[in-house]
Amino acid sequence: MKLLLWIDARWPLSAMLRVGLEEKIPGGAKYAYVFGSAALIVFLLQIITGIWQVFYYVPTLKEAYNSLSYLRIEVPFGWLVHGLHYWGAQAMIILVLLHMSQVYLWGAYKRPHELQWLIGVGLLVSTMAMVLTGGVLSWDKQSYWVVEVASNIAGTVPLIGDYIKPLMLGGPAVGQLTIARFFTLHTTILSGFILVLTVAHLIALRAAGSAGTFNPQEATRTGPFWPDQVFRDGLFSSLVFFTLIVLSAWPGAPVQGMADPLDSSYAPKPEWNFLFLYQVLKYFPGHLEPLATVGIPFLGTLLLVLIPFIDRNPERRPSRRPLAITGYIVIMGAFIAFTILGHYSTPGRTAAGSEAAVKSSPAASTVSFSNAAELKKGRQLFHSHGCIACHKVEDTGGTIGPDLSDEGNRGRSPQWIAEQIRNPKSHDPKSTMPAFSFLSRSDLQALVDFLLSLKSGTPPAAPAPAAPQRGDRESVSEGATPAASPGHQKAGEAAYILGNAGHGALLFNKNCIQCHGNKGTDEVPNPGSAAGKVPPLNPIDRRLYDPDPQSFADHIDLILQHGATPKGTHPALVMPPFGAERDLTQPEIADIEAYVLGLNHVDRARIMHPGIKPKLFIALAAGLNIIAWLFPAWVWIRGKHGKARL
Amino acid sequence: MPETIESTRRDFLKLSTGILLLVNSVVLGIPLIGSFVGPSFRRPEEIWMKETAVSDLQTEQPVILKTSDEKVDAYLHETVVRRVWAVRHPDGDVTVFSPICPHLGCRYNWDPSSRHFVCPCHGSIYSIDGKVLGGPAPRPLDTLPSKVEQGILYVKWERFEVGIPRKIRV
Numbered sequence: 100m101k102l103l104l105w106i107d108a109r110w111p112l113s114a115m116l117r118v119g120l121e122e123k124i125p126g127g128a129k130y131a132y133v134f135g136s137a138a139l140i141v142f143l144l145q146i147i148t149g150i151w152q153v154f155y156y157v158p159t160l161k162e163a164y165n166s167l168s169y170l171r172i173e174v175p176f177g178w179l180v181h182g183l184h185y186w187g188a189q190a191m192i193i194l195v196l197l198h199m200s201q202v203y204l205w206g207a208y209k210r211p212h213e214l215q216w217l218i219g220v221g222l223l224v225s226t227m228a229m230v231l232t233g234g235v236l237s238w239d240k241q242s243y244w245v246v247e248v249a250s251n252i253a254g255t256v257p258l259i260g261d262y263i264k265p266l267m268l269g270g271p272a273v274g275q276l277t278i279a280r281f282f283t284l285h286t287t288i289l290s291g292f293i294l295v296l297t298v299a300h301l302i303a304l305r306a307a308g309s310a311g312t313f314n315p316q317e318a319t320r321t322g323p324f325w326p327d328q329v330f331r332d333g334l335f336s337s338l339v340f341f342t343l344i345v346l347s348a349w350p351g352a353p354v355q356g357m358a359d360p361l362d363s364s365y366a367p368k369p370e371w372n373f374l375f376l377y378q379v380l381k382y383f384p385g386h387l388e389p390l391a392t393v394g395i396p397f398l399g400t401l402l403l404v405l406i407p408f409i410d411r412n413p414e415r416r417p418s419r420r421p422l423a424i425t426g427y428i429v430i431m432g433a434f435i436a437f438t439i440l441g442h443y444s445t446p447g448r449t450a451a452g453s454e455a456a457v458k459s460s461p462a463a464s465t466v467s468f469s470n471a472a473e474l475k476k477g478r479q480l481f482h483s484h485g486c487i488a489c490h491k492v493e494d495t496g497g498t499i500g501p502d503l504s505d506e507g508n509r510g511r512s513p514q515w516i517a518e519q520i521r522n523p524k525s526h527d528p529k530s531t532m533p534a535f536s537f538l539s540r541s542d543l544q545a546l547v548d549f550l551l552s553l554k555s556g557t558p559p560a561a562p563a564p565a566a567p568q569r570g571d572r573e574s575v576s577e578g579a580t581p582a583a584s585p586g587h588q589k590a591g592e593a594a595y596i597l598g599n600a601g602h603g604a605l606l607f608n609k610n611c612i613q614c615h616g617n618k619g620t621d622e623v624p625n626p627g628s629a630a631g632k633v634p635p636l637n638p639i640d641r642r643l644y645d646p647d648p649q650s651f652a653d654h655i656d657l658i659l660q661h662g663a664t665p666k667g668t669h670p671a672l673v674m675p676p677f678g679a680e681r682d683l684t685q686p687e688i689a690d691i692e693a694y695v696l697g698l699n700h701v702d703r704a705r706i707m708h709p710g711i712k713p714k715l716f717i718a719l720a721a722g723l724n725i726i727a728w729l730f731p732a733w734v735w736i737r738g739k740h741g742k743a744r745l
Numbered sequence: 746m747p748e749t750i751e752s753t754r755r756d757f758l759k760l761s762t763g764i765l766l767l768v769n770s771v772v773l774g775i776p777l778i779g780s781f782v783g784p785s786f787r788r789p790e791e792i793w794m795k796e797t798a799v800s801d802l803q804t805e806q807p808v809i810l811k812t813s814d815e816k817v818d819a820y821l822h823e824t825v826v827r828r829v830w831a832v833r834h835p836d837g838d839v840t841v842f843s844p845i846c847p848h849l850g851c852r853y854n855w856d857p858s859s860r861h862f863v864c865p866c867h868g869s870i871y872s873i874d875g876k877v878l879g880g881p882a883p884r885p886l887d888t889l890p891s892k893v894e895q896g897i898l899y900v901k902w903e904r905f906e907v908g909i910p911r912k913i914r915v
Contacts, residue, residue, distance in 0.1 A: 147773070151780055155819075162820060169820040174783045176776035326758040333765045340769055595822050710779040720772045727768040731761040 118305055120325035126312025127322025131205070133335035134198035139297065140336040141190050144343075145229075146294075148184040149286065156236070158282035160275050163238035164357040168597040168704075171352070175710030182347025188230050190339060192372050195226050203406075203427060206415030207310035213407040215303035218296050220403045225293045230372060232285040238278065239355030240599065240686075244367030246273055246281065247360075255389040273360070313415035337724065344720050348713030354704045356599030356693075359686035364605055371442065375434050378441030477549025480542055484535065485613040488625060488671045492553055497626040497671055500532060507554040516547045533616070533623075537608055591678050594649070594656035596689035597704050603694030606687055611636075614672050619698050628670035637698040648703050652692045659688050789817070793892070793899040794827060796841075800896060802833040807855045807862070807873065809844065814902055827902050829889060830855070830862075832873060841900050842875055843887040850907045853886075862886065883910045 106112050124132075155170040155177070157163060170177040199219060202208055208216035231249060235242045250273070254264035269276025312318050322328075359365070369377045376395065383391040410423055417424050481487055489500035506516070518525055520543060523532040538546070607619075616623050619636030634640060643658075645651040660678030664670065677683040683691070693703035706712075711719065794812045802808060809828050816823045830842040842862075846853045851866035861878060862871040869880030876885050890901040904915040 144773075147777065151777060154781065154783070165820040170780075173819075174780050176779040177783075179776045180780045323755075326755055326762055330758040330762045333762045337765050337769055340772070344772070595820075708784075710776065716776075723768050723772060727764045728761075731757060731764060734757060734760070 120329070122305065122309055122324035123321040124309040124311045124324055124328060125318040125321055126314065127320060128324070128327035128331055129312070130331050130335070131201055132309075132328060133332050134194050134201055136332035137336045137339050138191060138194040138198055140332075141187050141194060141339060141343075142293065142297065144340070145184060145187045145191065146290065148180050148187065149290070151180045152184060153286065158236065158278050160238065160278060163236065163278060164597075165595060167237055172597070172704065172706050173708055175708050178351060178706050178709060178713060179344070179347050179716065182352050183343050184233075185352035186343045186346040188233060189370075189372070190343060191226055192230060194339070195223055199223065200427070200431070202310075204417055204424070205310065205313050206417070206420065206423075207313075208407045209410070209413060209415060210407075211307045212303070212310055215300060215307060216407050217404060218300045218303060220400065222293060222296050222300065223403070224400060225289055225296065227372070229285060229289050229293065230370075232281045232289060234370065235278065235281045236285060237355070238358045240358055240362070240365050240602070241355050241367065241370070243273070243358035243360060244365075245369065246277060248367070248369075250277075252392040256393050257389060260389075310415075313417065315416075341720060341724065345717055348717050351713070354597055354599055354693075356602050356690045357596050357686035359684050361684050362606075362687055364609060365602060366445075368441075371438060374441035375437035378437040378444065381444075473545050473548045474552050476542075477545035477547070477552075480538075480546050481549060483675070484538075485623070485672055486546075488614075488623070489532070497624065499624055499626075503550060504553055506550045507552055513547045513551065516550055517543055520546060533613065533621075535613070537612070590653040590656040591660040591685065591688070593659070593678065593685040593688035593692060594652045596686060598686075598689035598691070598693030600690070600693040600697040600703060603690035603692070603697075606683070606691050607694050610677070610683065611691065614674075619695065623672075625665060625667075625670055625672045628665040628667035628672070630665060630667070633672055634665075636695055639695065639699050644699060644701075646701060648696060648701055648705050651696050651699075651701050652689075652703065655692055655695055656688070659683075659691065784819070791901050793901055796829070796831065796898040796900050798896050799833065799837070799839060799893055799898050802831060802839065802898075804833050804835055805873065807832045809855075810898075810900075812900070828852075829900055829902075830886075831891075831898065831900075839891060839893065839898055840874065841889045841891040841898075843889050843903070843905065845887070845904070845907065846882065847884050847887055847905065847907055847912075848880070848882045883908060884912060887912055 103112065152167075152170060155166055155174060157166045167181065171181050172178070174180075202216065202219070231245065235246045246268075250264050250267050253267050254260045256263055265271055267277075267280070268274070269280050309324070311321070368374070376391070379395060380388065380391045410420075412420075414420060481490075481492065487496045489497045491498060491502040492504050492506075494504070515526075519532075520538065521536045522534050523530040524534070535543075607615075611619075614623055614625075614633045615621070615636050616633075619639070622635060623633040625631060625633045638644070639655075643651070643654045645654060656678075658674060660676065662676030662679065663674040665673065675682060678685065678688055696703045710716075792815060794814050796810045796812055807830050810831050812827050812829075813824050814827045816825045828844045830844055832840045832842070834840065844852050846864040846866065846869060848864060848867055848869050851864050853862050853864040853869070853871070855861075856863045860873060862873075862875075863869075864880065864882070867881050869882035870878040871882065871886050872878055875888065887903075887905045889903055892899050906913045906915060
């Protein structure tokens with residue numbers, strides 16, 4: 100107490116507290132007013148967890164993703180710090196929208212609160228900018244496309260777009276300076292701006308006073324801010340905080356896999372908060388696109404800015420403001436509807452989308468003319484997709500399936516062959532041939548062209564190449580335990596990248612399924628190999644398996660990077676060196692590794708040093724809250740005046 | 746509402762708000778402290794470097810072995826080359842020495858003519874089993890942990906303080 104007096108004599112502590120806490124709310128405290136303070140609390144939480152992340156995070160193209168992964172799985176409570184920041188960002192938007200909705204519906208933006216409303220609009224825009232810039236920093240697949248699309252949108256701004264985009268990226272294309280810029284904006288400029296605006300917002304609140312209830316009869320009675328409203332705010336904020344803890348533990352922040360501009364199989368879609376814009380964009384074709392990308396956010400913000408000046412009627416009761424309330428319902432309804440539509444839409448399959456053609460069945464289309472390049476591609480595909488393991492062509496190949504050396508003379512239509520490749524069971528329900536339904540239209544066409552060119556007795560259009568990816572390169576013999584030979588072959592970069600198992604499944608189905616079978620379980624024949632079949636991946640060879648995700652990834656990474664030739668005289672199928680030959684990028688290999696680990700019940704993203712295990716921490720937080728509440732509850736129940744309303 | 750009821754209710758609200766603040770500070774404080782401490786006191790994982798087959802080492806003939814070692818520094822992975830001295834004794838045991846002179850950290854050599862280890866910097870001389878024979882060296886050569894499995898020599902890389910009589914791991 101003495102200390103407080105000492106400070107008070109030199110710094111207006113009690114006066115500041117009075118300004119902060121003493122306030123009469125017309126109509127008294129209400130749970131309807133809790134959203135603003137909850138947004139403030141979550142923002143403070145974002146500052147703290149943000150600073151804490153910087154203890155580990157580095158904003159470089161090469162290390163951003165890995166440093167964040169390190170925080171998440173190797174640092175005690177790193178999962179929680181990052182999870183709170185990730186989910187806190189989502190909560191911020193929801194809370195700011197709820198707060199603005201409440202203020203709007205209550206008519207609390209009206210005189211004398213116009214400036215406070217304007218500052219609030221500034222806070223909304225800054226919050227959206229924070230979410231956008233922050234999402235880029237994790238440098239995962241989502242981030243890359245966010246920065247790519249956002250900068251291209253900026254590039255469509257009339258007149259100045261050509262200047263904004265390079266300024267935003269720090270150069271002509273996304274690179275190291277881009278991430279440095281987004282980092283600086285996110286951690287210093289924008290967050291500092293929000294801090295200043297927040298203080299200005301609160302000063303405006305105290306200067307103009309609480310707007311309180313819209314009901315004139317109720318407004319004659321007032322209630323104090325402290326403790327009545329602060330208690331309600333605290334209760335709600337605690338609930339929000341607890342929800343964020345639960346979300347951080349389960350499902351946690353998503354593991355997206357490292358950013359990879361070369362991975363065309365990833366279908367980018369914005370986070371829910373920008374889905375409405377993503378969806379609306381689809382209705383503006385071509386040259387009208389800037390109207391949506393730039394026009395809608397601009398007009399939306401302009402409308403928010405103008406609201407207190409358009410609507411100057413002092414009436415605050417919603418029942419007496421039909422136009423304002425209808426407008427709100429229409430705009431919020433559209434926002435929610437477009438968000439839901441965007442959520443359920445399939446990326447790349449829009450009416451105007453360039454990939455729309457994919458939908459049309461190749462079987463129904465006519466096969467175009469073939470040329471030498473097409474035939475060469477078809478032959479390569481025939482080898483790389485493992486067709487050669489079962490079918491004989493040009494005097495090589497397996498004997499499990501029919502000999503296709505004379506396929507061109509059988510009089511089958513291109514459509515029939517295409518259908519046989521995509522869905523063999525449509526011609527023979529008992530067929531054991533795997534369905535190659537994942538082939539792109541052009542690949543399928545090349546294969547069909549190649550097969551139709553096969554006429555025994557006629558020399559092929561180009562000399563037959565040797566079986567692909569076999570020869571002079573150093574190869575790991577399949578089934579050898581790489582762990583037993585450290586110092587010779589090192590795991591590649593991919594082994595240290597936290598892969599996205601879900602996306603890995605997609606890549607697996609594109610690149611690996613033809614030899615390793617569906618989910619790695621099929622026993623695909625491999626004539627000429629000692630084992631006679633391709634090694635299954637599910638369950639995988641016990642010598643490669645390791646319950647530790649990093650060791651497991653190290654083991655299979657050697658094979659994915661450098662390939663492997665199975666033991667045997669002339670194995671028809673060999674494991675290509677996907678990494679060494681750049682057929683797959685390191686992030687892609689990491690994703691496939693995460694998927695293969697998952698098939699063997701090892702979670703690549705397992706938290707190695709949780710501090711306290713996520714679920715246990717939820718229980719602890721819940722327990723502490725309950726114990727803390729027991730005491731006041733006991734006081735309340737025992738108290739003579741127990742009828743007091745909370 | 747009588748004044749007493751109001752004040753009791755307000756006291757209760759103040760107390761509850763205080764408890765909420767306290768509990769949530771604890772719930773947030775635990776992970777903040779935990780993640781700040783982080784791996785500060787964690788010992789790096791020790792990796793056995795695979796060196797060579799023991800049968801390839803000649804008895805009483807020190808050789809320098811080069812191995813690439815995976816150096817892990819938080820999220821940075823780097824391959825570094827390590828050099829160690831290995832001596833195979835007549836009984837088949839192998840001693841592995843750190844290549845760093847315990848005097849002031851120079852790299853010493855094997856002198857085949859005198860059959861001693863000699864440090865070029867300040868002239869410290871060591872016997873084949875690492876004992877100090879001359880010069881300013883404060884202690885014998887530092888041995889490194891090693892093991893032989895299925896005839897293969899494995900070594901663990903470690904560094905020690907130099908210039909002091911005691912062998913203290915860095």
